Amino acid sequence: MTDSLVWSIALPLSGAILSVLLPRAANGIGLASVLGSLAAALAVIWTVADQGPLTYAIGGWTPGLGIALRADGLSALLLLLSALVAVAASVYATAYFRQAEQRQRFWTLWLLLLSALHALFLAADLFNLYVTLELLGLSAAALTALSGQREALEAALRYLLLGLLGSLAFLAGVALLYTGYGSLDISTLTHRLSPGLTGWSAAALMTSGLLIKTALFPLHFWLPPAHANAPAPVSAILSALVVKAAFYLVLRLWLEPFASLSTPELVQMLGVLGAIAVIWGSWQALQAERLKLLAAYSTLAQIGYLFLFLPLILETSDETLRHAALGGLLLMALTHGLAKSALFLAAGVVQQHAGHDRIAELRGTAQALPATTFTLALAGVALIGLPPSGAFLGKWQLIAGALQAELWWMLGVVLAGSLLAAGYVFRLLGHAFGQARYPARSLSIGRQEIPALGLGLAATLLLGLFSAPVWSLLAGLAPAGGLNP
Amino acid sequence: MILDTQLLYGLVGIFLFSLGLSSAFASSALLRRILAINVAGAGLFLLLIAVAYRGPEINPDPLPHALVLTGIVVAFSATALALALVKRLRETDDD
Numbered sequence: 285m286t287d288s289l290v291w292s293i294a295l296p297l298s299g300a301i302l303s304v305l306l307p308r309a310a311n312g313i314g315l316a317s318v319l320g321s322l323a324a325a326l327a328v329i330w331t332v333a334d335q336g337p338l339t340y341a342i343g344g345w346t347p348g349l350g351i352a353l354r355a356d357g358l359s360a361l362l363l364l365l366s367a368l369v370a371v372a373a374s375v376y377a378t379a380y381f382r383q384a385e386q387r388q389r390f391w392t393l394w395l396l397l398l399s400a401l402h403a404l405f406l407a408a409d410l411f412n413l414y415v416t417l418e419l420l421g422l423s424a425a426a427l428t429a430l431s432g433q434r435e436a437l438e439a440a441l442r443y444l445l446l447g448l449l450g451s452l453a454f455l456a457g458v459a460l461l462y463t464g465y466g467s468l469d470i471s472t473l474t475h476r477l478s479p480g481l482t483g484w485s486a487a488a489l490m491t492s493g494l495l496i497k498t499a500l501f502p503l504h505f506w507l508p509p510a511h512a513n514a515p516a517p518v519s520a521i522l523s524a525l526v527v528k529a530a531f532y533l534v535l536r537l538w539l540e541p542f543a544s545l546s547t548p549e550l551v552q553m554l555g556v557l558g559a560i561a562v563i564w565g566s567w568q569a570l571q572a573e574r575l576k577l578l579a580a581y582s583t584l585a586q587i588g589y590l591f592l593f594l595p596l597i598l599e600t601s602d603e604t605l606r607h608a609a610l611g612g613l614l615l616m617a618l619t620h621g622l623a624k625s626a627l628f629l630a631a632g633v634v635q636q637h638a639g640h641d642r643i644a645e646l647r648g649t650a651q652a653l654p655a656t657t658f659t660l661a662l663a664g665v666a667l668i669g670l671p672p673s674g675a676f677l678g679k680w681q682l683i684a685g686a687l688q689a690e691l692w693w694m695l696g697v698v699l700a701g702s703l704l705a706a707g708y709v710f711r712l713l714g715h716a717f718g719q720a721r722y723p724a725r726s727l728s729i730g731r732q733e734i735p736a737l738g739l740g741l742a743a744t745l746l747l748g749l750f751s752a753p754v755w756s757l758l759a760g761l762a763p764a765g766g767l768n769p
Numbered sequence: 770m771i772l773d774t775q776l777l778y779g780l781v782g783i784f785l786f787s788l789g790l791s792s793a794f795a796s797s798a799l800l801r802r803i804l805a806i807n808v809a810g811a812g813l814f815l816l817l818i819a820v821a822y823r824g825p826e827i828n829p830d831p832l833p834h835a836l837v838l839t840g841i842v843v844a845f846s847a848t849a850l851a852l853a854l855v856k857r858l859r860e861t862d863d864d
């Protein structure tokens with residue numbers, strides 16, 4: 285079953301190459317490869333749940349010079365999220381692109397992005413992480429520019445250049461770690477790393493590079509234009525998965541190699557930046573005039589929530605508290621991934637139907653597009669964190685953890701963030717449910733509406749009601765105080 | 770002497786890296802920022818090559834060399850994409 289690790293990366297990659305060779309069959313090739321990679325992701329998570337973490341050395345080369353893949357509960361869950369969102373967004377994309385040329389370009393870049401994303405979640409050494417980060421950044425920037433409009437080109441260029449700076453900082457940290465500790469393998473480094481100048485500088489460089497890529501306040505300014513100007517399926521995957529991939533790396537690095545370097549002040553600082561991101565992002569989303577901009581600002585806030593969990597996870601010696609908080613964090617990340625992609629896909633339907641996405645002029649949307657408006661509402665429920673969405677359980681864990689750790693300020697942040705989120709969601713729904721005198725009834729566009737609806741339902745019902753496996757998959761992951769106390 | 774050469778290469782690498790990074794943040798001209806990022810990358814590669822040196826009799830460590838080769842390919846493609854985007858931006862300005 286360890287082969288499935290390779291398949292989840294190899295299928296989209298070969299799909300990307302085939303879609304260049306056979307541009308007319310791009311839709312079919314694309315769908316077949318994302319479905320195949322979903323099957324591989326399911327096999328990975330099944331095996332991880334059954335037998336524990338998986339490793340695979342590509343071509344039989346020993347790690348060091350060879351490339352190793354590894355999956356534990358954390359990476360398997362994110363891999364499954366990515367494969368699921370990819371299938372929904374791909375089905376949507378088959379009906380979204382009207383021009384043949386744009387569609388062919390989309391599929392090649394899209395499949396490359398997916399294989400980079402899956403390789404990132406499964407990479408077991410730091411240099412492969414650098415390569416996958418760069419591949420991800422390059423394909424994401426090219427996809428952002430797909431429409432060829434001026435705003436999209438500007439946003440893509442800024443996204444690319446900041447991403448390059450981020451990965452350079454990451455690579456500098458990797459070089460320092462290799463110089464100091466003679467290895468790039470994450471688990472070897474976890475045992476070797478000790479507090480000192482080399483470790484500190486490497487951690488600072490790599491973390492700040494990743495914070496640019498995950499758009500944590502105050503390094504967030506590139507995100508709203510890039511996510512709001514990309515085509516709808518691309519925005520969905522950028523907001524739902526690509527920023528989360530950088531967050532996954534921050535979490536992975538501080539849980540494993542950098543665990544011995546973490547100090548209360550540093551972790552608190554990340555938490556405080558997360559808190560500012562929650563408030564600032566939600567406030568900006570409340571002010572946004574366009575639906576896609578609202579969705580992009582809400583992503584900033586949701587990334588903030590993920591950072592709020594870090595003080596609870598990295599600075600506690602209580603194993604149960606840590607495990608509960610880690611599960612809550614993952615549940616927040618998964619719910620946001622599903623809900624935000626549903627929101628962007630639905631926004632794309634609204635935009636194509638109305639010809640714009642100005643929130644104040646969306647009157648009559650509920651009459652014309654009932655299924656899509658329902659999707660917007662479902663995604664909104666998950667973003668606010670109302671029950672039975674997964675985010676409700678995630679926020680519950682956040683509050684419970686904050687009470688136990690006596691971090692009172694977090695309660696205010698969660699409360700204010702949720703109220704602001706309710707504000708921007710209901711403002712959107714208020715306009716969408718406005719009665720138009722002559723509603724423009726649309727014919728069924730099921731291939732676009734159904735995937736978004738499915739993602740919205742998964743975020744609100746599936747994750748909220750059946751979330752216990754998340755915690756059992758994360759059991760035993762990175763015990764408190766790192767592996768070398 | 771040997772150690773000094775290695776140290777010199779390493780320090781020059783770090784210097785180039787910081788120079789490129791600060792210039793990339795400071796300047797607003799697009800072409801200049803792309804070049805600055807390339808200078809920073811070159812500095813980093815120089816540092817990695819200096820790290821690989823193990824003395825005149827022993828072969829250098831192959832791993833940093835492999836990293837630098839991969840890094841150069843990545844930097845090359847990234848620069849090409851950035852330049853293509855700048856070119857498209859200029860063309861939309863002309864229209």
